[in-house]
Amino acid sequence: MFLALRELRFARSRFALMAAVVALIAVLMVLLSGLSSGLVNDGVSGLRRLPVTAFAFADGTRADGAFSRSVIDSGQVEAWRGQPGVEAAEPFGNTLVNAHSGAGAPIDLALFGVRPGSFLDPVPAGGTRLGGEDGIVVSSTLLDAGLRLGDTVTVDRLGVELTVVGATADQRTFGHVDVAYLPLDTWRRIHNAADGEATAVAIKARAGAAPDLAAGDAAAGTTSMTLADAFATSPGYTAETSTLTLIQVFLYAISALVVGAFFTVWTIHRTHELAVLRAIGASRAYLLRDGLAQALLILVAACGTGVLAGVGVGALVADGDVPFALETPAVLTAAGLLITLGLLGAATAIVRIAAVNPLAALGAQR
Amino acid sequence: MTLDTTTRTGLHLAGVTLRLGDGDDTVTALDEVSLTVAPGELVAVVGPSGAGKSSLLAVAGGLTVPDEGSNTVDGNDLAAMKPAARTAYRRQHIGFVFQSGNLIPALTAIDQLRLIHHLHRRRAEPREAEQRLADVGMAGKAHRRPHQLSGGERQRVGIARALMGGPSLLLADEPTAALDRARSHEVVELLARETRRAGVATVMVTHDTDVLRHCDRVVEMVDGKLSG
Numbered sequence: 001m002f003l004a005l006r007e008l009r010f011a012r013s014r015f016a017l018m019a020a021v022v023a024l025i026a027v028l029m030v031l032l033s034g035l036s037s038g039l040v041n042d043g044v045s046g047l048r049r050l051p052v053t054a055f056a057f058a059d060g061t062r063a064d065g066a067f068s069r070s071v072i073d074s075g076q077v078e079a080w081r082g083q084p085g086v087e088a089a090e091p092f093g094n095t096l097v098n099a100h101s102g103a104g105a106p107i108d109l110a111l112f113g114v115r116p117g118s119f120l121d122p123v124p125a126g127g128t129r130l131g132g133e134d135g136i137v138v139s140s141t142l143l144d145a146g147l148r149l150g151d152t153v154t155v156d157r158l159g160v161e162l163t164v165v166g167a168t169a170d171q172r173t174f175g176h177v178d179v180a181y182l183p184l185d186t187w188r189r190i191h192n193a194a195d196g197e198a199t200a201v202a203i204k205a206r207a208g209a210a211p212d213l214a215a216g217d218a219a220a221g222t223t224s225m226t227l228a229d230a231f232a233t234s235p236g237y238t239a240e241t242s243t244l245t246l247i248q249v250f251l252y253a254i255s256a257l258v259v260g261a262f263f264t265v266w267t268i269h270r271t272h273e274l275a276v277l278r279a280i281g282a283s284r285a286y287l288l289r290d291g292l293a294q295a296l297l298i299l300v301a302a303c304g305t306g307v308l309a310g311v312g313v314g315a316l317v318a319d320g321d322v323p324f325a326l327e328t329p330a331v332l333t334a335a336g337l338l339i340t341l342g343l344l345g346a347a348t349a350i351v352r353i354a355a356v357n358p359l360a361a362l363g364a365q366r
Numbered sequence: 367m368t369l370d371t372t373t374r375t376g377l378h379l380a381g382v383t384l385r386l387g388d389g390d391d392t393v394t395a396l397d398e399v400s401l402t403v404a405p406g407e408l409v410a411v412v413g414p415s416g417a418g419k420s421s422l423l424a425v426a427g428g429l430t431v432p433d434e435g436s437n438t439v440d441g442n443d444l445a446a447m448k449p450a451a452r453t454a455y456r457r458q459h460i461g462f463v464f465q466s467g468n469l470i471p472a473l474t475a476i477d478q479l480r481l482i483h484h485l486h487r488r489r490a491e492p493r494e495a496e497q498r499l500a501d502v503g504m505a506g507k508a509h510r511r512p513h514q515l516s517g518g519e520r521q522r523v524g525i526a527r528a529l530m531g532g533p534s535l536l537l538a539d540e541p542t543a544a545l546d547r548a549r550s551h552e553v554v555e556l557l558a559r560e561t562r563r564a565g566v567a568t569v570m571v572t573h574d575t576d577v578l579r580h581c582d583r584v585v586e587m588v589d590g591k592l593s594g
């Protein structure tokens with residue numbers, strides 16, 4: 001690194017320019033990662049926190065909007081209960097409703113109808129569990145929005161009054177709407193469903209077992225999907241995540257190209273100097289190692305600065321209404337990828353060093 | 367491979383032929399050239415442009431391998447070595463002085479010399495760089511970068527760099543091309559002095575007939591052939 005460090009210092013303004021671009025991309029990466037995690041949380045945290053292995057929907061239900069279209073009956077739930085590897089199968093009701101708080105403020109709710117006492121019945125962090133006919137356990141985000149334990153929420157048009165009896169410790173949202181758990185019977189009344197009907201069968205696998213979903217579907221006449229696959233049922237989920245992923249992929253590519261282009265120009269600029277170095281006895285390996293170390297150094301510095309700045313900006317953004325959640329693994333992955341791809345871009349340029357002919361050092365300076 | 371560093375025998379080129387280019391466009395840059403340079407001897411190579419002077423240095427220094435003939439330095443046949451071994455041999459036993467110094471722009475004068483230590487990886491004499499820089503009268507400008515030095519000063523640093531590690535063979539390609547008359551004399555005098563003091567076999571290519579009086583011997587190259 002003898003040479004690498006001294007060249008960094010000597011050509012610092014040029015390196016700083018490229019590092020600034022990479023740092024800005026790193027800032028954008030962190031913000032996108034936060035937005036992405038935030039949107040995913042907003043879209044599917046309600047599903048993700050259910051202790052469910054898979055959902056079985058009415059036969060032939062497509063993934064998008066499955067929770068709004070599917071209807072299953074108690075026979076199908078029973079059929080799933082009998083499947084090998086299944087610890088529990090429960091009817092699960094899902095409806096999006098508009099409601100008003102006692103103070104008249106509009107509230108959108110994703111109603112999760114569950115049988116009290118079943119494995120789906122949530123344990124609230126504050127208040128009591130589901131019990132009474134009109135009691136609901138709500139996502140913590142509703143408390144942040146001003147709702148209190150004991151408040152009454154009235155479902156629009158039907159006029160059904162629900163009382164907040166408990167709240168979860170964490171965010172539980174589905175399709176960007178706050179979740180309210182309620183007894184399955186109350187859900188049926190609101191959803192106008194017949195006795196025994198529900199939206200889907202919630203399946204919980206025995207510890208260590210992986211139930212055969214295809215066999216279960218054949219037996220119960222359902223279409224099942226794992227919990228992760230069911231994320232796609234959240235309204236807008238697929239479009240949002242694929243848009244963000246696309247933007248991120250483009251940013252990675254741009255960053256790798258910027259770094260690659262910089263080091264291409266830099267290496268060509270150094271051709272004569274490299275020929276001299278080879279002539280006076282520097283091995284290819286020495287020069288390659290030196291060049292890569294230089295690229296790694298500048299990438300780590302630029303990404304480090306960018307990530308720190310991004311986390312700072314993110315902290316400001318997160319206070320607002322934007323769905324934003326900085327998750328350490330996601331941020332570290334983004335930084336790691338930026339560095340790795342940047343290094344790859346730099347490497348494609350730096351390999352030119354191997355081709356430099358020491359003969360070029362003789363004669364006139366080109 | 368064991369290298370004999372106790373007995374120096376200098377440079378021996380015997381029947382060296384080098385063809386450059388490919389296909390119909392081949393040029394015989396060196397045509398059965400033989401040359402012997404003893405340790406402590408400064409040999410000047412003169413001749414018209416395109417005669418093959420740089421090619422001669424390239425073969426002598428192991429930058430390229432001749433098509434025919436042999437090239438030995440202190441009894442070690444450079445053409446027979448694998449490329450990596452040749453690079454290592456250059457590093458350890460051959461010094462180059464190029465036209466206009468060809469110093470690394472990012473490095474200060476002293477770092478140009480310390481870089482050689484770095485390439486060697488094994489620790490050499492710790493004060494060698496400082497000493498060599500002082501030997502060429504550049505101790506006072508050790509921390510200047512090439513663009514802050516005059517052409518003559520750059521060549522002095524270039525010579526000090528070439529002498530790092532005590533080479534057996536010193537090759538200089540038009541070291542005075544970018545210098546005025548007075549500076550040229552200083553630089554060649556320095557080369558001659560160091561050649562004798564360190565017992566190095568030195569070959570200097572030059573267009574500058576003025577400086578030939580500092581040399582022990584002058585050979586002329588015309589169309590790839592040597593006449594002395």
Ligand SMILES: Nc1ncnc2c1ncn2[C@@H]1O[C@H](COP(=O)(O)OP(=O)(O)OP(=O)(O)O)[C@@H](O)[C@H]1O
Pocket residue numbers: 363364386387393394395413414415416417418419420421422
């Ligand atoms: N890479 C190359 N490919 C083909 N021919 C080459 C190459 N390098 C040099 N030559 C040719 O080889 C011959 C000798 O070139 P060389 O550079 O050794 O001459 P020189 O005596 O050093 O000339 P000058 O005084 O101009 O530096 C010339 O005819 C030149 O055109």
Ligand SMILES: [Mg+2]
Pocket residue numbers: 362363364419420421539
């Ligand atoms: Mg030449």
